[in-house]
Amino acid sequence: MTGLISAIYYGMVAFVVVIMIHNLIRAKSWERELLYVIVLVPFLLRLLQLK
Amino acid sequence: MRLNGTQARKGVICLLGAALLVSSGAGFYRSRHWKEAVVLSPGVTEVRKLGDYFEGIRNTVNDCNLYFLRGRDPGATVLVLGGTHPEEPAGRLAAWLFAENAEIDQGTLIVVPSANRSATTVTRIGGAYPPFFSIPTSWGEQRFRMGDRWSNPLDQWPDPEVYIHYPSMQSLAYVDIRNLNRTWPGRPGGTLTEKTCHAFMELIRREKVDVFIDLHEAELQYPVISTIVAHENGQELATLVSMTLSDMEGFRIGTEFSPKNLHGLSHREVGDFSDAASLLFEAPEPFLDATRGRTTAEQLLTGKDEFVMKAGRHGLLFEKIDENGWPIEVRVGRHTSSVLQTLETWTEMNPGRPIVCRNVPRYAEVIRNGIGHYLRNPSLADPKRLFFE
Numbered sequence: 001m002t003g004l005i006s007a008i009y010y011g012m013v014a015f016v017v018v019i020m021i022h023n024l025i026r027a028k029s030w031e032r033e034l035l036y037v038i039v040l041v042p043f044l045l046r047l048l049q050l051k
Numbered sequence: 052m053r054l055n056g057t058q059a060r061k062g063v064i065c066l067l068g069a070a071l072l073v074s075s076g077a078g079f080y081r082s083r084h085w086k087e088a089v090v091l092s093p094g095v096t097e098v099r100k101l102g103d104y105f106e107g108i109r110n111t112v113n114d115c116n117l118y119f120l121r122g123r124d125p126g127a128t129v130l131v132l133g134g135t136h137p138e139e140p141a142g143r144l145a146a147w148l149f150a151e152n153a154e155i156d157q158g159t160l161i162v163v164p165s166a167n168r169s170a171t172t173v174t175r176i177g178g179a180y181p182p183f184f185s186i187p188t189s190w191g192e193q194r195f196r197m198g199d200r201w202s203n204p205l206d207q208w209p210d211p212e213v214y215i216h217y218p219s220m221q222s223l224a225y226v227d228i229r230n231l232n233r234t235w236p237g238r239p240g241g242t243l244t245e246k247t248c249h250a251f252m253e254l255i256r257r258e259k260v261d262v263f264i265d266l267h268e269a270e271l272q273y274p275v276i277s278t279i280v281a282h283e284n285g286q287e288l289a290t291l292v293s294m295t296l297s298d299m300e301g302f303r304i305g306t307e308f309s310p311k312n313l314h315g316l317s318h319r320e321v322g323d324f325s326d327a328a329s330l331l332f333e334a335p336e337p338f339l340d341a342t343r344g345r346t347t348a349e350q351l352l353t354g355k356d357e358f359v360m361k362a363g364r365h366g367l368l369f370e371k372i373d374e375n376g377w378p379i380e381v382r383v384g385r386h387t388s389s390v391l392q393t394l395e396t397w398t399e400m401n402p403g404r405p406i407v408c409r410n411v412p413r414y415a416e417v418i419r420n421g422i423g424h425y426l427r428n429p430s431l432a433d434p435k436r437l438f439f440e
Contacts, residue, residue: 002242005209030060037068044072049205050079 094154126158137198142266158406188423282322384417
């Protein structure tokens with residue numbers, strides 16, 4: 001059961017990563033771009049199972 | 052292809068993000084995968100894996116090393132666990148000193164430096180713990196992972212809202228479902244931490260362990276400190292060990308009885324679910340106190356902390372502390388002497404089933420020579436006698 005929940009969780013993390021990269025590409029101001037990049041880091045660390 | 056201004060800006064920002072990701076990720080990767088060397092003592096006759104006793108743990112992060120030291124003559128079997136809570140390093144280091152130095156004449160000693168290996172690969176989330184600490188030796192420094200109290204959430208997740216302990220069905224704190232000292236006796240179909248306890252129970256039953264010892268440290272604001280917690284089947288042994296140590300070795304250690312209604316702890320469940328006399332040793336560790344100052348490797352190793360001392364002046368502590376702190380040598384020495392005294396007292400009480408150990412430093416020797424004096428240089432070791440935690 002916990003394995004299934006973990007798989008769903010990682011799927012959600014991957015989905016959020018894709019959405020943020022999409023928003024990063026579409027962002028117009030450097031402040032928003034910087035914000036997206038900073039927010040992406042912990043999501044990527046989790047997706048890579050580093051933290 | 053020429054980049055316009057917006058694309059160039061995005062590229063620079065992404066590069067900054069990548070640098071942040073790589074630098075932080077590399078640190079976390081090192082902390083999770085750092086190899087800690089164990090150079091086997093001549094007394095180690097076999098190295099097994101925990102997975103040899105329960106398939107469900109094989110090839111997982113908690114498939115830890117078990118160092119077997121079998122004497123020439125048969126006798127008692129004693130299991131010593133370090134690293135139930137890796138953030139209590141005196142337990143792991145004491146186990147290291149046994150694995151690298153002990154020689155057994157009679158009986159069998161099984162030493163485990165990393166009982167919860169998963170918990171050695173993470174530090175307290177939000178706790179600003181140092182990822183490593185180092186012990187100085189004559190050949191350089193030996194580096195160890197800092198570790199945490201709980202299994203790494205990367206290995207066991209999610210936590211439940213309430214943790215229902217098996218088989219007592221007692222409600223415990225949710226996070227303690229990842230605490231190796233709240234999941235005894237474990238269960239084969241449970242979480243990683245429960246499976247780890249189940250595997251150790253299988254080891255205890257199959258190897259017919261006579262005495263089980265779990266090495267810990269405690270914050271000074273916690274009443275269970277500087278003591279041996281004993282299951283009722285180990286009370287006489289613990290009391291004699293406590294009296295002898297307090298009389299002969301120059302440090303005070305008490306005895307407490309394992310509460311019958313507090314479940315999941317090794318001193319309760321190992322005694323209830325096996326024939327082993329179950330003991331848990333606690334040494335003082337100011338690093339764990341909530342009132343500590345800077346959370347550094349230096350504080351971890353010296354045990355010096357002016358804020359914990361101030362708490363002591365306000366009567367908030369259950370153990371003394373002064374400007375000398377609680378150095379790691381004192382804490383490790385307490386554990387080595389306590390284990391050695393347990394073996395000696397057991398042998399006196401059970402002359403037909405003895406265990407005789409030598410070449411492990413006692414309290415005064417560890418303080419005088421330092422821990423590093425007893426750690427072996429991995430670069431000079433025979434590769435066949437070199438293992439990693």
